[in-house]
Amino acid sequence: MSSPKVIVQIAIAGARILGKAFVAAGRQAIQNAKYRPPGAGGTDIAGVGNATSASLTDRLTREHKMTADEARLILNVKKDDPIERIVQNYEHLFKANSPPEKPPKPAPGKAAIPTHSHYLQSKVVRAKERLEAELKAGLEGENAASSAEAPSSSTTSSSSSSSSTTPPPSS
Template sequence: MSSPRAIIQIVITGSRILGKAFLEAGRQAAKNARSPAQGAVGGDVAGVGHASSGSITDQLTRQHRMTLDEAHLILNVKRGEEMEKILTHYEHLFKANSPPPPPPKPTTPAPKAKTVGVFHSHYLQSKVVRARERIESEAKMMTEDAQKSTAEATADSSSHPPPPPPPPPPSSGSS
């Protein structure tokens, strides 16, 4: 076999293999585009996709795009903590992720001092805010439910009609 003929056969065979690989990759990409991946993190926040019932908690999870457990983890508080402690953690984390205020402009030029890098994150700060909002909305929902149940209990006890008046005594007379 001559050398140019062998080279051409190698190129043609390689082209066929590459063509089949690209064709199969295209088919797989089209298949993946039609059906969402199971358990993939990306377009949906973890836990929000499972909030599909009509309960108020699931509605809050979809609305705030965050589960209550995730909000507690972000603020580093436990379930059932008092709101004052939650707000203390919130304020600390919010300030820690805030950009520092701009330094005042000196009137005289000062020598350049080496500055230590102060980092801030708008993303983390927004997550902290969303976590506080989620916990506050859950607490508000719980207090409203407690008020409703108290009002219903009061209404149930007062909704009974008063007992009928006693019948008049039978008259024993001669008429």
């Protein structure tokens, strides 16, 4: 066999191997693109898709498109922090992401770098709204529970007081 013929055969064999490898890699890429791991929905925002029950927390999560935990992370507050702390952190983050009243002049030949973020500012506002809605709903739930208990006790006291104040029937 001549050396040019061997070189051509080696090149053809190498091209076949390389072609098969590219085809296999393409098939694997297609399979990977189609695969969705459980719990990793592409359009699910902050676990909103998992909020399917009729509970108050799930309803608030669907309305605000944000979980309470995400809102606390954004505002850097803990679960038991008072509303004053939430408002304080909100005001700080809102101001920090607000556009300056006088934009700084960029250096000659350089583009101005924005020092504010409308996106972050809106996330801060949504986080505050979510936590306020949860606190309000919690207070409404407590008021509803206390008002549900109050009429039953007032009904018994009013019925006992009304029976003592009414004169006995005369025969």
